[in-house]
Amino acid sequence: MKKNKIFTSLIKKYMLFSITLGIFVCLIFPFFDSQVQSRLADPTVSKIKANEIVRMDYTQIPVEVIESFGGWIEILDENLQVVFTRGASSDHRTSYTQDELISLFNEPKGATEYVSMAPFQTTEGKSYRCLVHIPQGYITKEFLFHKTPAALEQTFFELVLLIIILFLVFYSLNVYLYSRWTALKITNPLEAIASGMQNMANGRFRTRLAFKADYELAQIQDSFNNMAEQLEQSETEKRMLEESKQRLLVGVSHDLKTPITTIQGYAKALQLGIVDDEGKRQDYLDYILNKSNLLTSLIDDIFELSKLDSPDYVLETELADIAEFVREIAAQFYNQFEEKPLLIQVQIPSNEIRIRFNAKMLYRALSNLLINTLKYCPAGSEVLLQLLETESHIQLNVIDNGPGIPDNLYKIIFDPFTRGDQARTCDGGTGLGLAIAKHVMEKHNGELQLDTSNGQTAFRMIFQKNNTPSTF
Numbered sequence: 001m002k003k004n005k006i007f008t009s010l011i012k013k014y015m016l017f018s019i020t021l022g023i024f025v026c027l028i029f030p031f032f033d034s035q036v037q038s039r040l041a042d043p044t045v046s047k048i049k050a051n052e053i054v055r056m057d058y059t060q061i062p063v064e065v066i067e068s069f070g071g072w073i074e075i076l077d078e079n080l081q082v083v084f085t086r087g088a089s090s091d092h093r094t095s096y097t098q099d100e101l102i103s104l105f106n107e108p109k110g111a112t113e114y115v116s117m118a119p120f121q122t123t124e125g126k127s128y129r130c131l132v133h134i135p136q137g138y139i140t141k142e143f144l145f146h147k148t149p150a151a152l153e154q155t156f157f158e159l160v161l162l163i164i165i166l167f168l169v170f171y172s173l174n175v176y177l178y179s180r181w182t183a184l185k186i187t188n189p190l191e192a193i194a195s196g197m198q199n200m201a202n203g204r205f206r207t208r209l210a211f212k213a214d215y216e217l218a219q220i221q222d223s224f225n226n227m228a229e230q231l232e233q234s235e236t237e238k239r240m241l242e243e244s245k246q247r248l249l250v251g252v253s254h255d256l257k258t259p260i261t262t263i264q265g266y267a268k269a270l271q272l273g274i275v276d277d278e279g280k281r282q283d284y285l286d287y288i289l290n291k292s293n294l295l296t297s298l299i300d301d302i303f304e305l306s307k308l309d310s311p312d313y314v315l316e317t318e319l320a321d322i323a324e325f326v327r328e329i330a331a332q333f334y335n336q337f338e339e340k341p342l343l344i345q346v347q348i349p350s351n352e353i354r355i356r357f358n359a360k361m362l363y364r365a366l367s368n369l370l371i372n373t374l375k376y377c378p379a380g381s382e383v384l385l386q387l388l389e390t391e392s393h394i395q396l397n398v399i400d401n402g403p404g405i406p407d408n409l410y411k412i413i414f415d416p417f418t419r420g421d422q423a424r425t426c427d428g429g430t431g432l433g434l435a436i437a438k439h440v441m442e443k444h445n446g447e448l449q450l451d452t453s454n455g456q457t458a459f460r461m462i463f464q465k466n467n468t469p470s471t472f
Contacts, residue, residue, distance in 0.1 A: 017178050024170050028163060050118035054130045057123055061130065063087055071114075071134035076101075078127055090135065104131075189213040189221070196224060205232035256298065259291035301432040304364070305416060308439035315443040317356040322463075323348050325359060326366070326387050326396065333370050340379055342400075347386040353394060355463055357444055365440040365448075368433035369398040369459050377402035396461040404457050405450070413450055414438045437461075 046052045047065040050073075055061050058075045063086050066073060072087025080096045104115045114134040122128055189211050199207040207228055209221045266284040275281050307313050330346045337344040373383050377400050386397040405413060412418050417431035434448075441448040441461055451458040 017174060020174060021171070024167075024174075028166060048114075048116065048132060048134060050116040050130045050132045053132075054118045054120045056121060058084055058120075058128065058130065061086070066132060066134065069134045071132065074131040074133070076129040076131060080129075083128070087133075089133075185213060186217070189217045193217075193220060193224065196228075200228060200231065205235050256295065259294050259298075263288050263291050263295075298432075301436060305432055305436050305439065308361075308436065308443060313443070315358050315361065317358050317444070319354055319356050320359065321352045321354055322357060322394065322396075323351070323353045323387055325357075325362070326385070329363065329366055329370070330385055333367075333374075336374055337383065340374060340377075342374070342377055342379070342381050342383050344383045344385065347384065349387060349389060353387070353389050355394060355465070357463070358440075361440045361443065365437035365461065366396070366398070368437045369461075372433060373398060373400050373402070391465075393465055394463040396463075397458055398461075399456050399458040401456050404452060404455075410450070410452070414448070 047062070048069070048071070053061050053063075053066075053073075061073060063073055067087045070088055072085060072089045074082050074089070074093070075084035076096065077083050080098070080101060082094050082096075085092075101117075105117075113136055114132075116132040118130050120128060120130060192209055192211050196207050196209050205228055208225050211217075211221065213221065266288050269275055270281065270284055275284060326348055327346075330344075330348075334344065370385075377383065381400055381402045384397065384399040386395075386399065388395045388397070409418060414434050416435045418434070437459075438448045444463060446461065446463045449460040449462065451460060
């Protein structure tokens, strides 16, 4: 639905206000005129008009005022015969012709008498006419006030004051109603916007505006809600980042402290000469070496993850056959799967599939997935290494039917220092393997997905054909 602009809306309201005011003025002037006529007009005038004094019983017609002016009335029947006369008639006529009757009203200015006539129904239902005659000198057809009496002046000013009061009351009421109407359309939305901005300033990013308004204010409302949604999303991401950093610090401190403590313990025992047996001395040295290697691996992973997480890091790629690349990795890991033992199936197309990728980083990502499978799947589990090609993308899958991933780890499985041994039964590594694999895929403009449907655990590495990184 198209919304009106504020300018258009105000014009419409002003026009409606003007029309309403005009209608009131048109109504108040007839009222003023009627009041003037009823309160300022000479009451004598109504007593000499035929239509004012006529009665069905013509014998009861009041003629006192007419007689005071030397006038008289005549009652004419259907044949224009004079059937009744009252007053001092000057011509004592008994009938009129149609032309004579018409001529009474067509005489020029300065005629000898004032004449008024009105038809009426008698009590018997007959159609008669009442004819009023007033001789010249008593009344004229023009009204001229040579001097206005004080009472008439007071009455006139009272009427004017009444009209002014009515106009002001109506005008004030009209202004108030239209002001309130305008406030609902403009002021109230502005107050809602101001309140929403205050809430945003106080950190309440869930605030949303919901009001009906004209086009400009509706645009502000939409922009405000979009801004609030983005701020809320940014705040959520910031909070998640802080939580992730906190987990990272806790994980780093824990994973560094544990092997260091072990190394310190064995080194202290060797330094103090507590171990006399040469075999145990060699075992302690092996423990120290293994833990040192673990520390080196952890530090390398942390460095690799921080490098991949940097927006300034540029991934160098080259055009190569990813099918042959996956075959080589499958061959390297085949003996490890045999020793576990795990049943591994490899499904790779025989034809070349050439895309741009960084062999070193992609090897790191895929090997992390395969090492996790070796680490967490019990003996006898089935593993599928699969490479698929479609028109839009290339998909590399690592699927197993092992214990699976619990729901509480599903959403954070790609976060640093998330280990499957929180739910599985083997010791974990650095806890950075999946986080590194995910960042590697993002640097390839692809994505790493986890699918746990159909009772299987499937990690899917998806490369978009039209969105692979360029050669640098």
